[in-house]
Amino acid sequence: MVANFVSADYGWLRSRDGKESARVLFKAGRAQDGYFTNQEIVTQAMKVMDILQKDYPDGNHVLVFDNAMMHSKHTDDALTAQKMPKNPSQMFGPTASAKDANGKFVLSPDGKQVKEKICMADTKLLNGDLQPLYFADGHPKAGWFKGMAQILVECRYINAPHLRMECKDFKCPPDLMLTGRDLMESRLHGQSKNIEDIMCFLSPYCRS
Numbered sequence: 001m002v003a004n005f006v007s008a009d010y011g012w013l014r015s016r017d018g019k020e021s022a023r024v025l026f027k028a029g030r031a032q033d034g035y036f037t038n039q040e041i042v043t044q045a046m047k048v049m050d051i052l053q054k055d056y057p058d059g060n061h062v063l064v065f066d067n068a069m070m071h072s073k074h075t076d077d078a079l080t081a082q083k084m085p086k087n088p089s090q091m092f093g094p095t096a097s098a099k100d101a102n103g104k105f106v107l108s109p110d111g112k113q114v115k116e117k118i119c120m121a122d123t124k125l126l127n128g129d130l131q132p133l134y135f136a137d138g139h140p141k142a143g144w145f146k147g148m149a150q151i152l153v154e155c156r157y158i159n160a161p162h163l164r165m166e167c168k169d170f171k172c173p174p175d176l177m178l179t180g181r182d183l184m185e186s187r188l189h190g191q192s193k194n195i196e197d198i199m200c201f202l203s204p205y206c207r208s
Contacts, residue, residue, distance in 0.1 A: 001026050001036065005048055005063070013048060016055045022048045037097075037105070041065075077121040085147050086165040088135070092145040093117045120145070125155060 005013040005022040013022040024044050027033045045063060052061050076096035085092050095115040098106040106114040122130045131154060135141045152160035 001028055003036070003041075003044060009059075010056070013051060015051050020047075020051055022051060035105075039103075075121070077118055079121060079123055081148075085145070086149050087147040088141055088150065089145045089147060090141070090143075094120055123151075131155075 003024040003026065007013060014020060022044065024040070026036050026040070028035055048063065052059070076094055078094075080094070083092070094117075096118050098114040098116045100106055108114050120133050122132050125131050131151070133146055133151060135144050135146060137143075146154075148165075149161040149163070
């Protein structure tokens with residue numbers, strides 16, 4: 001496969017001396033170069049920005065990607081309410097593809113990427129302080145995910161442990177329902193909207 005960047009002004013992107021190019025030639029497959037993942041996209045985007053900053057510094061450049069999932073993917077540890085438990089959990093957490101010492105994905109004998117559990121990134125309280133989502137060292141449940149109820153209690157919503165996660169047929173009085181939406185959008189406790197602040201995997205690299 002070939003991945004490249006083209007501009008109406010410059011054509012196929014390359015350095016002015018022609019020695020550097022944004023083009024990537026990739027032989028996809030288990031026995032070849034592996035698979036073109038988010039990391040390869042980021043590496044190519046950084047190469048593009050190096051060329052633009054070096055040879056085209058006066059322009060206001062906008063890199064346009066389509067909405068393929070690997071372009072819009074969030075970081076592996078991004079905040080998400082999906083399947084988030086109400087109570088502390090030793091098992092809850094996102095997963096990421098394991099990599100070896102060379103940064104290559106680890107594959108199982110059947111060719112699938114090996115997954116490993118990681119911690120979800122910290123969020124922020126209303127005053128700007130970091131709020132870890134896992135109990136700290138020294139706590140009886142050190143390393144466990146705190147659960148939505150405890151996270152909300154730390155945000156001064158002390159009644160959170162008494163709310164329900166789910167009601168029969170999803171019909172629950174509004175004052176008794178605790179949802180991921182309540183936690184992430186902070187409707188209950190006025191916390192800043194952390195979920196809306198999450199950028200896709202590419203965004204931090206593409207901002208000047």
